[in-house]
Amino acid sequence: MKRYxxxxxxxxRSGRCLDVxxxxxxxxxxxxLKGIEDLAKAVEVLVKAAPDAIQLTAGxxxxxxxxxxxxxxxxxxxxxxxNVYGKxxxxxxxxxxxxxxxxxxxxxxxxxxxVNLFQIPDEPEVTDQCIQNILSVxxxxxxWEMPLMVEPLVFRPNREAGGYMVDGDPxxxxxxxxxxxxxxxxxxxxxxxxxxxxxxxxxxxxxxPVLVRGGxxxxxxxxxxxxxxxxxxxxxGIVYGRNIVQHENPSGMTKxxxxxxxxxxxxTTAASFLR
Numbered sequence: 001m002k003r004y005x006x007x008x009x010x011x012x013r014s015g016r017c018l019d020v021x022x023x024x025x026x027x028x029x030x031x032x033l034k035g036i037e038d039l040a041k042a043v044e045v046l047v048k049a050a051p052d053a054i055q056l057t058a059g060x061x062x063x064x065x066x067x068x069x070x071x072x073x074x075x076x077x078x079x080x081x082x083n084v085y086g087k088x089x090x091x092x093x094x095x096x097x098x099x100x101x102x103x104x105x106x107x108x109x110x111x112x113x114x115v116n117l118f119q120i121p122d123e124p125e126v127t128d129q130c131i132q133n134i135l136s137v138x139x140x141x142x143x144w145e146m147p148l149m150v151e152p153l154v155f156r157p158n159r160e161a162g163g164y165m166v167d168g169d170p171x172x173x174x175x176x177x178x179x180x181x182x183x184x185x186x187x188x189x190x191x192x193x194x195x196x197x198x199x200x201x202x203x204x205x206x207x208x209p210v211l212v213r214g215g216x217x218x219x220x221x222x223x224x225x226x227x228x229x230x231x232x233x234x235x236x237g238i239v240y241g242r243n244i245v246q247h248e249n250p251s252g253m254t255k256x257x258x259x260x261x262x263x264x265x266x267x268t269t270a271a272s273f274l275r
């Protein structure tokens with residue numbers, strides 16, 4: 001049955017996926033709300049652009065799931081909340097799971113749940129919490145045939161970057177991705193490497209489908225070019241948030257990325273959807 005749910009996540013025509021992340025309000029960071037202040041409107045625009053999935057939280061999933069019809073994107077349910085993204089970190093960091101995550105996902109008709117695996121400099125306790133979260137939810141995912149997406153994230157030191165800045169070193173990303181697979185991930189959602197051609201190492205380490213995160217906001221040409229190059233590395237799709245929802249034309253950017261992901265369009269060809 002996991003395969004049945006994953007069939008709703010990955011496109012039948014390409015076997016790939018574009019998941020749009022709009023779960024940012026879960027993390028109590030004001031800057032994350034740009035573009036999704038009116039979540040219902042943001043989701044409405046995305047649904048019309050027809051990505052494969054939209055990533056939401058238990059408190060906002062109804063915005064998507066209450067839309068009539070069977071053609072809307074699938075729901076990927078965010079199941080953990082953390083306070084690790086601020087420019088100034090609080091005294092105590094945490095990553096906590098929602099109660100009964102698989103039960104909530106089933107009741108909300110989600111095709112997949114997603115949980116973080118953080119590696120933050122000098123914060124091993126947070127990594128421990130993430131591992132405990134995964135170890136706890138994995139048996140329930142298997143019991144109810146709910147696919148488990150694990151999101152391994154390697155952070156740069158906060159004193160250097162200040163808030164949610166990822167480390168694109170493949171020598172750090174690859175072992176964490178491998179750990180996520182060893183912990184039982186059915187799908188991996190990981191950051192891009194600094195050098196795109198290194199990403200084949202991440203795909204090899206994962207052994208399960210890899211979706212690449214969008215990371216921080218970037219200009220259109222960079223986003224499209226990077227996506228085209230990543231698809232050539234054998235990834236199974238992308239999970240982009242701010243580079244879509246904070247774009248002046250979220251629908252056009254969604255369609256441009258869909259063309260790259262599903263039709264192997266070039267960045268230049270895909271850019272036509274933005275005009």
